[in-house]
Every structure is written in structure tokens, then in C-alpha cells.
Amino acid sequence: MNRRSVAVGMGLRDRPNGSAGSTRPAGRTRAGAVLGAAVAALVLAGGCVVGPGGQDRTGTPARPPSGVLAVKIDNVLPARPQTGLAQADVVYAERVEAGLSRLMALYATRLPGAVGPVRSARETDLRLLRQFDEPVLAYSGSQSRLRPLIEAAPLRAESPGNRPEAWYRGDDRPAPHNLYLRPRRLVDAPAGREALTAAGFREGPAPAGGRPEEERTVRFPSARFTFDWSARRGGWLVETDGRPTTDGGGQLAPPTVVVQYVTVRESAFRDRGGNNTPFSETVGSGSADLLRDGKVWPVRWQRATEADGTRFTTGDGTPVNMADGQVWVVLAER
Known part of the structure; x- marks a missing residue:
């Protein structure tokens, strides 16, 4: 049984409704008819029309299409x-x-x-x-x-x-x-799976190779996460501070865990008790460990700018895939 413990040091438009009178040019009349039909379709489909101020006609704030x-x-x-x-x-x-x-x-x-x-x-x-x-x-x-x-x-x-x-x-x-x-x-x-893929969470076959690993623990100064491989569940049983991490009675078992090693530094913020708020830097590059299928792969992560997704690759630059299902990413201090 391969066991490894990682110590992590201190250290958030509306358009006016047009109308076309009989004295207007034919093109504008047709445009008004098209717009009117579009509005009618919106009413039938959604039950409301967004008006000025981002509210529907009942006065309820409109909910715009959402991302992740x-x-x-x-x-x-x-x-x-x-x-x-x-x-x-x-x-x-x-x-x-x-x-x-x-x-x-x-x-x-x-x-x-x-x-x-x-x-x-x-x-x-x-x-x-x-x-x-x-x-x-x-x-x-x-x-x-x-x-x-x-x-x-x-x-x-x-x-x-x-x-x-x-x-x-x-x-x-x-x-x-x-x-x-x-x-x-x-x-x-929901935004859809493509929103995650664009940010680097690709699903697909595992990389070649990999080393068998049955347990991984990541430690923060006052917390720890343990991931135990379960072949029966096809995922890593999660423990937080030595206790099973559950939701609705069942222990969580994500098929993929990524331990992403990042720089953790002090920020300009403190809590009410005077404790500094640590900042984890996720722009740049570094190493990571990909855990899936009861194995571990040492990989690289790269994110050139804030607007870029995170690329996880093997040493030769080949993108690596996550298994189908939930992914946990633990931001561990390098």
C-alpha cells in the first residue's frame, strides 16, 4: 500500500418595444412585426418580458442567463x-x-x-x-x-x-x-459541461502509466483532507479532519482528485480576530498530482493569465483528462 502525506505550511438589456404604423416604410413595418413576434414568443416561453431596470413586468428582478x-x-x-x-x-x-x-x-x-x-x-x-x-x-x-x-x-x-x-x-x-x-x-x-471543459476540466481516458496509490493526505496547519481509494465506489473516499465527509448520509467519493501545489502568501486582509487571510496564487505554473483509478500521475499546471483556464499536462505537454464525475482540487502549498 502506497501512502503519502503532504504537509501544507503556514505560511458576481432591455430593448424598447417598437411599433410599426401603416404610414411607416414597409421595411420598418416588417421589422416591427418581427420584433412583436419575438416579444410574443418570449411571453409564451418565459411568462414575462424584461423591462427597464432589469425587472419583469411583475416587478420581480429578472435573472440573466447564468454561467457556472x-x-x-x-x-x-x-x-x-x-x-x-x-x-x-x-x-x-x-x-x-x-x-x-x-x-x-x-x-x-x-x-x-x-x-x-x-x-x-x-x-x-x-x-x-x-x-x-x-x-x-x-x-x-x-x-x-x-x-x-x-x-x-x-x-x-x-x-x-x-x-x-x-x-x-x-x-x-x-x-x-x-x-x-x-x-x-x-x-x-445549469451552465453546461462545456463551461468546465473550457476552464481545463476535460473528461476522458487516463494518461498512460501512473503509479498505484491507495491513500493521500493533504495537511493544512489546522485542517487535513484524506482521500482513500475505493474500487467498489470507483472513487476516493473523502475524510475531513479524520471524519468521513458526507452529504445525505453517504460518504463522498469523487473519481478524480487534483493536489495542485501553489504559492500561499499573506494577503492585505485580516479577519475580526486579527488573523491574516492567506492568498493562494492560481495564476502561473507549477506541479500537481492527479489521482484517479487508484493511481497517481505527477503532472504540471499552467495558467498564463487570470482569464485563462488551467491546463493540466504531462511532462511532455500532453493534456491530461479527469475521470467522469466529480473533481476535488486541493490547493496545497508548494
């Missing part, structure tokens, strides 16, 4: 077990204050009924999400100095203050570990 939905999820002991993690396409595990961990779950192919507990955003999230086209970031609060960066980021930021109808508090645990999101009240439909 990213949800910040609490990961301390009082927040577990989480809800909606099993339906995520990609789960990022990142280091936060005091060496603890937090998750960012991405939904592109399906939307669960609820996700949570939802917590605050970090600067690392904004950099990661630049890989995706117009993503939606669902979060609860942030440091005041980070808010201008969130507002300036090319994403659709959604918090309880924006759309209160999409959020609720559970009664099974104390605040702040009881805030949940109803994704279908925030976005109309």
Missing part, C-alpha cells in the same frame, strides 16, 4: 455534514485564516435543491473564478475592504441581501453555520 454557479461552503466541524456537495461538479479546498479550510463548490451540470452552509468569500475565490465566463458567486458576507474587489470582478455576486428569497436559515445548528442557498431561485438552469 460557485458557492462558498463552510467547512469547520459545526458546519458538517454539508448539504449539496454531492451534486457539485468541482470542489475546491482552500486554506483560510488560522490554517483552517473552506470549500468552493462549482455547479455546471445540475443544481441541488439546497447548498450550504454558505459562508464568506475570499480574494483567492475571485482569482479562481476568472477562469469562467460570467460565473455566479454565491456567498454570505466578506471583509469590508474586499467588497470593492468583489464588485469590480467580472462575475455576478449574490448574497442574502441581494435575493433574500433564495436563502434560508436551518434550525438544526447555530448561526453562522446554518445559512443555506436554494440555487434554483438564483439561476435558471
Whole structure:
């Protein structure tokens, strides 16, 4: 049995309706008829027409077509077990204050009924999400100095203050570990698998070779993740801080785990307790370990600019594929 432990050091248009009178030129009359037919089709298909101010005619804010939905999820002991993690396409595990961990779950192919507990955003999230086209970031609060960066980021930021109808508090645990999101009240439909492929999450056959590996542990200063290969499940059984990571009673078992080694440095932000917020740099290049099919492959990652997706390749530059199903990416300090 091959076992390896990785120590991770401290260290978010409307168009006016035209009309064509009988005195207008024929071309404009036809244009008006076409526009009118289009509006009618919208009414029949969606039940509303978007008007000025981004609202439909009932006064409800219109929901624009959405990209990948990213949800910040609490990961301390009082927040577990989480809800909606099993339906995520990609789960990022990142280091936060005091060496603890937090998750960012991405939904592109399906939307669960609820996700949570939802917590605050970090600067690392904004950099990661630049890989995706117009993503939606669902979060609860942030440091005041980070808010201008969130507002300036090319994403659709959604918090309880924006759309209160999409959020609720559970009664099974104390605040702040009881805030949940109803994704279908925030976005109309999943973005689609292609949104993930464009960012580097390609599905397909495994690379040649690979070394058998049955267990991998990644350690943060005050948290750890263990992935145990299960041939029966066809995935890596996830443990967080020595406890099974479950959702709805079953232990999560993603078919693919990527341990991405990145630079982790101090940021300009601190929490209320004075702890510095670590920033994980995901632009640039470095090494990674790809775990799938009970094996591990040492690979490279490269992301030239913030707007680029992350390319995972073998040593000769050949792109590597993920297995079909959920992917966990653990941002480990190099």
C-alpha cells in the first residue's frame, strides 16, 4: 500500500418595444412585426418580458442567463455534514485564516435543491473564478475592504441581501453555520459541461502509466483532507479532519482528485480576530498530482493569465483528462 502525506505550511438589456404604423416604410413595418413576434414568443416561453431596470413586468428582478454557479461552503466541524456537495461538479479546498479550510463548490451540470452552509468569500475565490465566463458567486458576507474587489470582478455576486428569497436559515445548528442557498431561485438552469471543459476540466481516458496509490493526505496547519481509494465506489473516499465527509448520509467519493501545489502568501486582509487571510496564487505554473483509478500521475499546471483556464499536462505537454464525475482540487502549498 502506497501512502503519502503532504504537509501544507503556514505560511458576481432591455430593448424598447417598437411599433410599426401603416404610414411607416414597409421595411420598418416588417421589422416591427418581427420584433412583436419575438416579444410574443418570449411571453409564451418565459411568462414575462424584461423591462427597464432589469425587472419583469411583475416587478420581480429578472435573472440573466447564468454561467457556472460557485458557492462558498463552510467547512469547520459545526458546519458538517454539508448539504449539496454531492451534486457539485468541482470542489475546491482552500486554506483560510488560522490554517483552517473552506470549500468552493462549482455547479455546471445540475443544481441541488439546497447548498450550504454558505459562508464568506475570499480574494483567492475571485482569482479562481476568472477562469469562467460570467460565473455566479454565491456567498454570505466578506471583509469590508474586499467588497470593492468583489464588485469590480467580472462575475455576478449574490448574497442574502441581494435575493433574500433564495436563502434560508436551518434550525438544526447555530448561526453562522446554518445559512443555506436554494440555487434554483438564483439561476435558471445549469451552465453546461462545456463551461468546465473550457476552464481545463476535460473528461476522458487516463494518461498512460501512473503509479498505484491507495491513500493521500493533504495537511493544512489546522485542517487535513484524506482521500482513500475505493474500487467498489470507483472513487476516493473523502475524510475531513479524520471524519468521513458526507452529504445525505453517504460518504463522498469523487473519481478524480487534483493536489495542485501553489504559492500561499499573506494577503492585505485580516479577519475580526486579527488573523491574516492567506492568498493562494492560481495564476502561473507549477506541479500537481492527479489521482484517479487508484493511481497517481505527477503532472504540471499552467495558467498564463487570470482569464485563462488551467491546463493540466504531462511532462511532455500532453493534456491530461479527469475521470467522469466529480473533481476535488486541493490547493496545497508548494
